[in-house]
Amino acid sequence: MSGGMLYGGDEIGALVFDPGHHSLRVGYAQEDTPKAEIPAVVGVAPDEAIKLEAESKPDDSNVSSQSQHKYYIDTTFLHTPRVNMELHSYMKDGMIENWDMFEKILDYSYDKIIQSESHYHPVLFSESPWNQRQKRERLTELMFEKYKVPAFFLVKNAVLAAFATGRATALVIDSGATHTSAVPVLDGYVISNAVVKSPLGGDYLILRAREMLEQMGIDLTPAALIASKDVVRDKDKPRFVKKKLSFQPSNSWMTYMVKKTVQDFQQSVLQVSESQYDERVVSNIPSVHYEFPTGYHQDFGTERFKLAEGLFDHAMLGAGYIAATSAGMCDVDIRPALYSSVVLTGGNSLVQGFSDRLSRDLSVRTPSSARLKMIAANGSVERRFGSWVGGSILAAIGTFQQMWMSMQEYQESGKSQIDRKCP
């Protein structure tokens, strides 16, 4: 403790969970990156199937009714085709929807990633700014009742993202998988009436990219199904051999894998043009070469920009628009403070040129007297795990240790207390 006062940190072995549509981030507080990023989908297969990976089966002895199902969690197990394995997402609209599956994920996290018992570690969870009261209570109940955590806390992920950049007041633009949201944060509190979100996120981009690639007649067979491939010339028909499977992989698995394939394409090829999409300007920018898992490869020129433009060209849903709208809904007194720290976070904001375009769009819409400053972490880890990093910082701060909702408090006043403790 002697050195602790210097930087205000006091680590108490807390865990930070940051659930999202793309993945769940898990790790110890005070570390700079999460221990693991677990995809937010769970593979479910009937248990009568041949046991391929014994260790993948989480210990579900305490939930007897689930015993006829096998659950597959984490990238390695998900990316293997399995008989009758259907993939489900447990998230919906930024909130946890399927609690059984979420429990499986939590079991897996404690078991395989944290590798420690849950009753030793206080837990800090992030949540979306529009999380419902009943869901928050349910999560509280789950953590205290099932996992017996000594203390629990819930923070809005936008607040955490602002904390990650060292700010308590910020306009957080979070562009994630399923949506992009603009959340004003004042002194660590979300102004919930001024939250604006649009459904244009990473998944939307992937969808558009997939449509385009399919129109172009490009085979999107995922790498997991390809046994071998030959080198072919540019734009030549790919020559590859598919893996011999005795069964037909489920549709949901195929969709997920194709999505992963397109996601890789999206991440390495797409770019947002600096200003409004203009074919002539964009055609001068060098094209990018990309090779698909099948071995097919070609250059992508204007398509890169055309696709990415989808995030911005919409009149009402573009990132710049929602940011300006959100700030405009706040009290006039705090608007300058919000404009002067616009925090950009979320994995989708890593699309090339995203931040430049956003600051450009936003500067058009901000009052000329306001100083606009955009804060976007440079590293992809910091950007993707912005909320987690903020949580990691918060949970390891000495003055925060009085905020936890402890087991004692839970036992005294029940789960409804969470709304008051974690506003």
Next chain:
Amino acid sequence: MADVRDIMELDRPGTPEITRETILGTDKPKKKFTPGTKISKRPEGMHREVFALLYNDNKDVPPLFPSDTGGNGYKQTKIKLGMRRPRKWEWMAFTNPARSDNATFYHWRRPSDDAKEYPFAKFNKKVDVPTYTDVEYQQHLTSDTWTKEETDHLMDLAQQFDLRFIIIADRYDTQKFSKRSVEDLKERYYKINGILAKLNGEKKIYTYDADHERRRKEQLKKLYDRTPEQIEEEQFLISELKKIEARKKERERKTQDLQKLISQADIQNDTPRKTDKKIPKKKLSNPRPSRVDTSYILQAVETAGIKFPDYKNSGVSLRSQRMKLPANIGQKKSKAIEQSLQEMGLELNPTATEDICQHFNELRSDMVLLMEIKSALETCEYDLQSLRHQYEALAPGKTLIIPAQLTNSEQENKINTGEIIDVVGSPGTPLNT
């Protein structure tokens, strides 16, 4: 420090630097700084860094073969970082006095710090939100627009969010109560606060001017909501206003100039010198002339002479006052005038009749003019000469032949002055002398 001195090529200080000890006088006299070593001078042109490599501190010749210095030889002695055993850190439970529930958490800590209170607890600060009883509310705090329930809700939120009214307004229970603006909430809160403070007999009571705040916010909103066109228009108008103001100033200045000129003209009408009118005031503050440009000299000549002040409007005065030299005539000039007057055999203070007054003034004015012309001529000549030298220096072998009429001679000088005087002199008055 020594390195810096080296770089600056300063000698080492003879006296030790001033330290706390030397000031207090507690320090034992320090050993003189290496008195035995001669500081050999660095050869000219040798780099400082190279020189530093050549010699070591005591200027000893390095040993030719390895010599054992005894003790540990080349093995370095281990640094002894304190002889005590390291203090332990332990993962131990602690309670946080800032918490009301005595929950225990674990963290790494030195057992020696055990007795101490959790150090972050002191940062736990809460805003004092006043409380009231039912009776108090009924007696003093009732309001037409606020029910007790809603007031309770407001106070509760104020406590929870530490008076962050923007957040309070955001989290306000709008299902139970109608939506309220930040100003409404603040107004109610501070009113209650004020009333309760008064009940408690406090002297200082804060009031909140909600209407003023509303107006201020309204204006701020309007300011922010301006469209780019409006902003542009405003900018345009501002710049136009500036232009208009500048023009107005210019005009005022011009009228002032004109007035001056008119009043000057009035003086000139009295005295026969009108030439000043030709040159506007502005030109007097001429920009610095170039060396060859002689126009400034001519100008100086043209405006030279003595301007006698106008006594017309100053009521009754002695006529002899008109012959008084103005104050702006320097000591040197007045001396010179005196001298030449004596040479001419004139009185220094003649009887001030109308004619004498006028002519005497003119005479003296012309005297000054002559002097100035002379000095101007000298300047010109000097310029001419220096130009000739320059020319010859630049083009060796050639000599610049200056035309005879340009070189100075007494005769020409006289003609020149005569001409200039002729030019300057106004018609209607006889040429002086």
